[in-house]
Amino acid sequence: MPQCSISTAWEVNTATKNADSTVMPDFMKTEVTHIRPDIRRLLQSDQPDLVDFFNRTDLQTRRLRFCSQVSDDYVTSYAEGLVSSDSVAYGAFTDQALRGISELRILPGSWPRTAEIALMVEPDWQERGIGDALFDRVLTAAQNRNIKSIYMLCLRENKRMQHLAKKHDAILQFDIGEVEAALTPPWPTPMSLFYEMFTETRDYLQLISR
Numbered sequence: 001m002p003q004c005s006i007s008t009a010w011e012v013n014t015a016t017k018n019a020d021s022t023v024m025p026d027f028m029k030t031e032v033t034h035i036r037p038d039i040r041r042l043l044q045s046d047q048p049d050l051v052d053f054f055n056r057t058d059l060q061t062r063r064l065r066f067c068s069q070v071s072d073d074y075v076t077s078y079a080e081g082l083v084s085s086d087s088v089a090y091g092a093f094t095d096q097a098l099r100g101i102s103e104l105r106i107l108p109g110s111w112p113r114t115a116e117i118a119l120m121v122e123p124d125w126q127e128r129g130i131g132d133a134l135f136d137r138v139l140t141a142a143q144n145r146n147i148k149s150i151y152m153l154c155l156r157e158n159k160r161m162q163h164l165a166k167k168h169d170a171i172l173q174f175d176i177g178e179v180e181a182a183l184t185p186p187w188p189t190p191m192s193l194f195y196e197m198f199t200e201t202r203d204y205l206q207l208i209s210r
């Protein structure tokens with residue numbers, strides 16, 4: 001119900017965004033260090049980590065994710081059912097700890113194929129590029145599954161998510177309390193298919209060799 005990549009802490013960009021501090025909003029004035037997390041598809045065996053991850057999130061992060069206040073029991077049961085046959089979920093890991101997830105849930109029977117996406121990053125790890133990297137990965141998954149429409153719902157106050165959606169060419173539609181983002185992934189290409197096949201095989205081999 002989604003309502004409403006490769007080494008650890010490898011610094012790829014330290015950007016100071018305060019070129020003109022008189023006109024920039026506050027969030028752009030801070031120095032941000034982006035990292036490149038390991039991103040891989042989540043499996044049933046990740047369920048305990050998913051439950052821990054959801055239970056580490058604060059009330060505000062959960063509210064932004066589910067567009068309402070949700071309890072520990074709710075997120076626990078959500079985390080337990082997250083890896084399922086009608087969804088593709090990715091996890092972002094640093095030092096083998098789960099820090100963020102993205103979900104692609106294909107709407108059963110939809111034609112052309114339609115899906116919903118949702119993202120969540122652990123509060124202490126936000127604003128470091130993890131959400132952006134997870135967004136890229138889930139879009140490639142949608143492209144390779146021939147999904148023609150993607151929807152994402154977030155609260156109107158969730159400017160960060162709206163910024164990320166626009167950055168990935170989403171069209172935003174504003175409602176009273178919520179914003180719906182619509183995306184149209186491109187057709188699959190040999191390169192996008194190869195990329196997914198290669199990374200999933202590599203990730204699987206890494207997992208079984210531990």
Ligand SMILES: CC(C)(COP(=O)(O)OP(=O)(O)OC[C@H]1O[C@@H](n2cnc3c(N)ncnc32)[C@H](O)[C@@H]1OP(=O)(O)O)[C@@H](O)C(=O)NCCC(=O)NCCS
Pocket residue numbers: 003004027028061062064065066117118119120121122125126127128129130131132133152153154158159160161163164167
């Ligand atoms: C939304 C969320 C997934 C983003 O993940 P993240 O790792 O913090 O995002 P990133 O660091 O990759 O990117 C954030 C971007 O938003 C921008 N941003 C931050 N605050 C902003 C604001 N108030 N207004 C506009 N843009 C903002 C950042 O500058 C950055 O842009 P850039 O990539 O162009 O530099 C994460 O904050 C989160 O988990 N939020 C709670 C759950 C949620 O809201 N889920 C979405 C509903 S499905």
